[in-house]
Amino acid sequence: MDNSETSKGKLIVTWLFNPFHYIAGGKALVIGLVVILLTGLIGSFSNTHFDGVLDIHTGLPAPTWVFLMEGLVDWLSLGIPLCVVALIFTKSKVRLLDVFGTQALARFPMIVNALLSLLPGFQRQIAQLPRMGPQFSPSDIVPMDMAVFAFVLLCSLTMLVWMVALMYRAYAVSCNIRGGKRVVLFIAALLVGEVISKVVLIVALNHLGLL
């Protein structure tokens, strides 16, 4: 592979796994928010909820604005703890716009999950799940639907892993924390963010009578 091909390859890898090397701040925020809201809107067509920083669940009908709100809550729930981490632990002059902007953009793999959830085979299999009790007969399983379901689950997991990798890279670039504590602090912020998002969304949906 010659130098130009190696450079092209490196460029593609950088754009896929660390786009924040090239894009951050207001631009990342605008693109990220558009993607978050689009994800919520697409998710509303298949009742797919992004009801936690790392959560996806399908099935519960709700007004469209709930799906949009979930994405925003997820984004803020991780962004806020990361800002706190940055303000306490970094020696750099961190811009909060970079932290929130890059975290918004990091959520873009979820749009793939929202699109995959629209697949009819996946939807049919989801509808079958509550019926899979002791009296369920294996002959009721449609092999193709099961295959689609498994494919969507596998892709969803891959997208989730990719999103977490992007979240970490976004945090690494925007907060510039060095050393071993960088990973530990990210994991702590991710756990805190997940808890915050679940609590906020459960309280909100309960209050609205949707749970």
Place this chain on the structure above:
Amino acid sequence: MNKRLLPVSCPSCEQTLKVRRFECSNCDTAVEGNFDLPTLARLTPEEQSFVLNLVKCGGSLKDLAKIYGVSYPTVRNRLDALIERLDGLQSQASDEEGS
């Protein structure tokens, strides 16, 4: 003519090189002594280029990011790494002076 890079460390033992002799190409005057390389001269060519571009941008990291085609935090992180490197070089220079 190919541009030659200023060597800053010994290829044998990797210690910092010192300057022993300056020559005038106009009148052949030579000055000999034991001179330390300035801190900025000890940076890599890429780091020196970064410093030059930063000065030419009037210290604006935003403009510098546009020149390099990268994001603002990427340039800021490079600057922070450079500051650390410069601190290290300066403290190394004071240690050498002391000894």
